[in-house]
Amino acid sequence: MLTAPLTETIDHAGYFIQMGMASMPIWMEGVLNRKYPNWRDVEYNDDRSARYMPAGSRVLETSLLREYSPDDIVACYPDDLHRFIGPRTRVVAVSTHNPLGVTFAAGVYTSIFGSSKMPINSHYSREMFEKIKTNPHRNNFKVIVGGSGGWQIIQTNLYEELGIDCIVEGRSESLDTLDLFRKAIAGEDLPREVEVKHPTDRNSILFPDKRTTFGVVEMTTGCGRRCQFCLPDLNPQIDLPKDQIMKAVRSNVREGNKQISLATEDMFIWGQVHTDIPFYFPNREALLELYSDIVNTPGVEQHVLSHCTMAPAVVDPLLIKKLSDVLLPKSPIHLPYLSSHPQKKALVPLIGLETASLRMAKMIMPSKGVPFSIDDWPSVVIQGLTILNANNWFPAMTLIVGNPDETDDDVRATLDLIYEVERRGLFAFFIPSIFTPLHDTRMEMKTGVTETMQLTPLQWQLIMKCWKMNLRPGQYSWWAPTAWRVGAIGLWMYKLRKLNGPNFKWPLLMFSSALSEKMMGRMGKIYIGKPLRVKSRKELISGLKPHYLQYLREDNGDLPEGYVPQARKSAQKASMALPVLS
Numbered sequence: 392m393l394t395a396p397l398t399e400t401i402d403h404a405g406y407f408i409q410m411g412m413a414s415m416p417i418w419m420e421g422v423l424n425r426k427y428p429n430w431r432d433v434e435y436n437d438d439r440s441a442r443y444m445p446a447g448s449r450v451l452e453t454s455l456l457r458e459y460s461p462d463d464i465v466a467c468y469p470d471d472l473h474r475f476i477g478p479r480t481r482v483v484a485v486s487t488h489n490p491l492g493v494t495f496a497a498g499v500y501t502s503i504f505g506s507s508k509m510p511i512n513s514h515y516s517r518e519m520f521e522k523i524k525t526n527p528h529r530n531n532f533k534v535i536v537g538g539s540g541g542w543q544i545i546q547t548n549l550y551e552e553l554g555i556d557c558i559v560e561g562r563s564e565s566l567d568t569l570d571l572f573r574k575a576i577a578g579e580d581l582p583r584e585v586e587v588k589h590p591t592d593r594n595s596i597l598f599p600d601k602r603t604t605f606g607v608v609e610m611t612t613g614c615g616r617r618c619q620f621c622l623p624d625l626n627p628q629i630d631l632p633k634d635q636i637m638k639a640v641r642s643n644v645r646e647g648n649k650q651i652s653l654a655t656e657d658m659f660i661w662g663q664v665h666t667d668i669p670f671y672f673p674n675r676e677a678l679l680e681l682y683s684d685i686v687n688t689p690g691v692e693q694h695v696l697s698h699c700t701m702a703p704a705v706v707d708p709l710l711i712k713k714l715s716d717v718l719l720p721k722s723p724i725h726l727p728y729l730s731s732h733p734q735k736k737a738l739v740p741l742i743g744l745e746t747a748s749l750r751m752a753k754m755i756m757p758s759k760g761v762p763f764s765i766d767d768w769p770s771v772v773i774q775g776l777t778i779l780n781a782n783n784w785f786p787a788m789t790l791i792v793g794n795p796d797e798t799d800d801d802v803r804a805t806l807d808l809i810y811e812v813e814r815r816g817l818f819a820f821f822i823p824s825i826f827t828p829l830h831d832t833r834m835e836m837k838t839g840v841t842e843t844m845q846l847t848p849l850q851w852q853l854i855m856k857c858w859k860m861n862l863r864p865g866q867y868s869w870w871a872p873t874a875w876r877v878g879a880i881g882l883w884m885y886k887l888r889k890l891n892g893p894n895f896k897w898p899l900l901m902f903s904s905a906l907s908e909k910m911m912g913r914m915g916k917i918y919i920g921k922p923l924r925v926k927s928r929k930e931l932i933s934g935l936k937p938h939y940l941q942y943l944r945e946d947n948g949d950l951p952e953g954y955v956p957q958a959r960k961s962a963q964k965a966s967m968a969l970p971v972l973s
């Protein structure tokens with residue numbers, strides 16, 4: 392039996408509904424119900440098995456099919472568990488992304504509102520575990536949990552409470568996973584925690600032949616930029632074969648999916664992994680061909696981007712333009728007040744900004760902006776965002792607040808960048824999260840801020856400034872700003888004042904626009920940022936290591952004066968070698 396929490400499986404209302412459910416506390420579920428009254432509706436196969444499942448669950452199913460017959464395995468939604476679990480069920484295998492909401496960006500927002508333990512997603516995950524635990528046949532089967540959120544259960548030691556026998560860390564393709572299932576089926580005792588290996592070559596990653604939530608199809612694993620806090624970067628850097636990606640796209644369409652999303656940490660490395668060219672110089676032709684083939688697959692009506700990094704936009708702006716031509720028509724995201732597209736379509740990839748403090752950036756993510764030096768990170772962000780916005784890309788950019796050893800100067804540096812974005816009329820959805828030491832990462836043993844009461848006034852200001860800016864596109868009516876002001880202050884008086892402490896007061900007043908920021912700055916209550924000196928693209932390129940220049944495309948311009956591009960150099964060499972005929 393394969394299953395996953397309902398809130399991680401639904402896909403009809405877009406990515407943001409799942410992200411919202413990871414961040415909103417359960418007592419705010421009514422807001423969600425009003426906006427999406429049908430969010431619980433899911434589609435079924437004829438036998439009432441699940442028509443779609445998160446990609447992790449589907450890969451596990453594919454992996455198990457190497458050893459077991461299709462009649463032995465079924466995937467269902469949590470509400471149907473009682474129909475499918477019977478006396479002959481031997482394993483209930485749960486895939487989960489974020490079961491307890493203790494990860495970055497999720498925990499922080501629920502804790503601002505009062506309960507750091509029970510985001511909506513966590514509530515539904517617990518409900519699912521309760522159904523499994525109280526099933527009348529529970530003594531006959533083992534419960535194995537896997538997926539990127541398994542560590543949350545290990546760290547909080549909730550095995551007994553949730554009724555879990557074993558947590559698997561790692562990929563289901565591993566032969567160790569199959570071994571574990573063999574043991575479970577034989578009724579043997581399982582270890583509480585098993586670490587299984589990640590495949591190291593592209594042909595060992597399996598692709599499901601069934602429909603996945605959001606049409607997620609894997610594009611790459613690993614990343615290569617080596618940020619200290621990052622979990623996916625610990626996996627080998629692999630770009631997956633195009634024929635397999637396309638097959639998985641077609642399987643989704645065949646099973647009624649109209650949307651596709653390629654799962655990746657950085658879409659721009661695809662086609663440039665382990666080639667002669669460093670992965671941070673995108674392979675323009677390969678990417679354009681891949682994305683064109685996907686969006687032009689008959690039946691694909693929508694395509695959404697997942698994650699990427701900022702530097703590739705500065706390296707190859709023309710790639711962004713050409714990708715926009717390919718991807719915008721199939722984007723389901725509309726941003727009427729931002730987009731210049733005739734139908735107001737937009738692309739919203741997730742990009743990590745994390746910090747604009749050079750001191751902090753050098754410590755936690757020295758390669759974030761390669762090929763550019765981390766000293767140029769703020770300029771790379773501003774130039775990259777300028778290029779993205781001009782092409783109707785409005786990224787969701789994550790920031791980490793409360794890094795270990797973060798000082799007020801570090802926070803001021805990030806605020807400077809945020810104010811610079813505002814000053815230049817650029818737009819990104821800034822998503823601040825409180826530093827969470829993720830299991831197994833290079834920063835696992837570090838602690839930063841652990842609850843919202845500990846946040847300094849500047850850290851609060853950064854969080855609230857980001858949200859104030861995020862809400863700009865929604866504030867274009869006569870009533871919204873006033874409603875927002877009154878609502879925010881009311882909520883503060885009623886609940887948030889006690890929960891978040893005195894440091895929250897002025898940032899909240901700034902957020903609600905109760906007073907102008909200038910005035911609050913003059914009163915010494917907030918920091919209003921100082922203008923940044925931003926390097927142009929040409930200046931950024933002139934600071935590159937000389938041997939990198941050969942990988943830049945001439946059609947983007949901005950190459951140093953007198954530089955002869957490699958392609959031309961070789962052509963010149965060839966022509967000089969030709970015999971001169973008179």
Ligand code: B12
Pocket residue numbers: 398399400406407409410411412413414445446447448450451484485486487488489494495496497512535536537538539540559561562563564568604605607609622623654655656697698829
């Ligand atoms: C696509 C995606 C999303 C999508 C869709 C999610 C979905 N439900 O399908 C959206 C945008 C909605 C999303 C939301 C969120 N996401 Co997300 N997401 C991803 C992404 C890019 C790909 C996930 C994926 O499908 N991968 C492909 C599948 C095949 O991999 P997999 O699930 O890991 O499965 C493998 C193994 O884990 C294992 N496995 C899986 N299940 C099982 C079960 C068993 C029994 C066994 C044995 C093995 C096993 O085998 C599989 C391969 O063989 C990953 C990054 C990544 N590359 O993984 C981030 C990632 C998983 N997300 C992350 C986060 C933080 C979130 C959010 C909390 C963000 C937020 N603040 O809103 C929310 C949570 C949503 C929720 N409902 O609670 C983090 C997870 C961190 C963590 N848990 O500690 C990741 C790793 C991103 C990152 N860079 O840090 N996400």
Ligand code: SF4
Pocket residue numbers: 614615616617618621622623624656657700743756759
């Ligand atoms: S750029 Fe993103 S995915 Fe890559 S290592 Fe850094 S945080 Fe991880």
